[in-house]
Amino acid sequence: MIDLREAVTRAHHEEWARVVAALTRRFGDLDIAEEAAAEAFTTAVERWPADGVPPNPGAWLTTTANRRAIDRIRRENKRDDKHREAQMAYHDDPPEPVGAIDDDRLRLIFTCCHPALAMEARVALTLRMVGGLTVPEIARAFLVAESAMGQRITRAKAKIKAARIPYRVPSAEDLPARVSSVLAVLFLVFNEGYLATGPGTDPLRHDLTAEAIRLTRLIRTLLPDDGEVAGLLALMLLTEARRTARVSAAGELVPLDEQDRGAWDTALIAEGHRLVRERLAAAVAGVAPGSYQILAAINAVHTSARDMRDTDWSQILALYDQLVRLDPSPIIALNRAIAVAELDGPQVALAAVDRLEHRLAGYHPYHATRADLLRRLGRSQQSRAAYDKAIELAGNTAETAYLTRRRDQLR
Template identity: 90%
Template sequence: MSDAEEAVIRVHREEWARVVAALARRFGDLDIAEEAAAEAFATAVERWPADGVPPSPGAWLTTTATRKAIDRIRRESKRDDKHKEARMGYDDDPPEPLGAIDDDRLRLIFTCCHPALAMESRLALTLRMVGGLTMPEIARAFLVAESAMGQRITRAKAKIKAAGIPYRVPSAEDLPARVSGVLAVLFLIFNEGYLATGPDTDPVRHELTAEAIRLTRLIRALLPDDGEVAGLLALMLLIEARHPARVSAGGELVALDEQDRGAWDAALIAEGHRLVRERLVAAAAGVAPGRYQILAAINAVHTSARDVRDTDWSQIVALYDQLVRLDASPVVALNRAIAVAELDGPEVALAAVDRLGDKLAGYHAYHATRADLLRRLGRSRPSRAAYDRAIELAGNTAETASLTRRRDQLAPDGGT
């Protein structure tokens, strides 16, 4: 691969969102923005190897894409009402300076993550318009046909236009709620990579976790004072740091207490801890932490222990107590019970877990947790039944392999 080709790949990752966002502001149409940006990058692939990489690749791409968008509008305006509307909305003013373009990217992100869109549409549109992933890449990530994913994105764009969803950053009073929606989209993207679903996909999709982290870094750069953005970034980094130790050579998911901690990424852990410390300083000044900040702090405690036996479980339970006050969901209660098992023993934890049965009967992690607690109490028969149910519900091949091994290690005849 030539230096110019490598430059196009690098600049695509760095500049795609900026170029698309600038075009969306100027022309008021996501289709035009996406198509013109793609044409500009295609032109770069053709010309940069011969002409050399321009001194300011982003500016070159934005200028080229703007010209292509104008050409497209002129060419299609007589035949296509959509482009007529775009032409009427065309902003003939020159591009604004870099700071305003950063605002353009925020506008684009909030548009893609608008609550009027279904969550699956928000995920797909964010990965395409902000992340710059191709349609085949997004389709593979969510295990759907490329044509179906294309239709999903097309429908999302059409809804934005039909519903008049504004291309803007929300007002000050709406911003906290809307930011939380953006972060939820990014965390779902990360989680799909962290524990990928489907029998025919890799158990861990590093390209998705990396993309979620990259997009969260972008949000962090645009909203540096938002504590939950910092918390989500820290959480992702501390989870991603464990990636090298999460799957065994045999393709089995390795539980946190069994992982080789020497294989964890020390640089990611250090960055995650720094972000957590920053939020602790803010909390000491009276700024209450949000959900992602507390989850990041929990993971900071886990990754601070050089050995699982050194884990400060009392601190983890205290953090979960804070989290329960913000999010009293049964999943949070389940995770708290797992920590309680280490502090007060499996019998106390099992009583707490059993109280969640009605709400989590279809959740594989509930049955996996019960199976482990019953195993620790020497109750092999009900433990085996719980493992069977967890295996039936689990959608990740590496996790299924781990659960199967643990079930098969149970004594043949155990207590009831």
């Protein structure tokens, strides 16, 4: 017998973006679209257990959401033109042109990434509305408090209403101005799938990584000459190639130096390397690489080594030096310090890591990195304290299991 909650959850993942996209195009109001879709899914939870799952859950959800949207528009006595738009739900008029983007979800992401909003606001809003991430997940991605992120999203929605920013389907000419924020959205969606931050989810969420890769491939067909699109796709492919080796049968995270490299997906690695080589050729021709291209090149070095001992750490450090000039974020500096530890030793790296404390005190990889460096220096008591802090902050069950084991191995 089918589990009704599972059916609704599956329908949510498969249909949410499509329903919201359809309603947004029809009514021109993302708030109405999102709330009507939420009401439709709530109704499904209430009615499907008694009535059974309909033969076409997607069509049922779309029809119900359309009616909820119409009801809300009528209740709020919107302008006359809004009433006329609402009546379109009952007509068989042909759909509006989809513009340059055929895919519903990708079109809605480009639509939400409106340049009138600040970059962080449009990325956060799009992650919430379309990306399927919760406010706590988005807050962790931005390293801010959940309440602050909730306020940021609320302010972005308020600005859209106050400024009457239209949610128009972007044309081909609009895409270059919006692509950087779209790539940021997909990068953060991929990261949440690569290592889920919530304690109640699977450690690795293949649904998110696969969707992020699919949408990035579509963008590459739209903007084939954009180096950062190619760089992000390469980065995702080279990271996804290691997915099956990243969690043990016991449910524990497996770090890069302990992974079975024979389990890596060679086809994804080959495709990622090809994209990196293309971008390196462009760099030689005088086209400076962006952040995603450099991150992809770093991953290409890692996936080129047959063994951890064969890793070209000097090349990785040089790439991080280049990346820091483009993005002097504390997270990039933390990752650079890991390469420094392999070349100059843990003591030098620890000094660099400690300088980041005031900016990364709530970021569990900071404490996990400190714990490992202190362990390598034989400072077991301090290492244990750092592991404890990392375990306290980590939400991923597989990562918590790994950190706990490493802490318990200390003498």
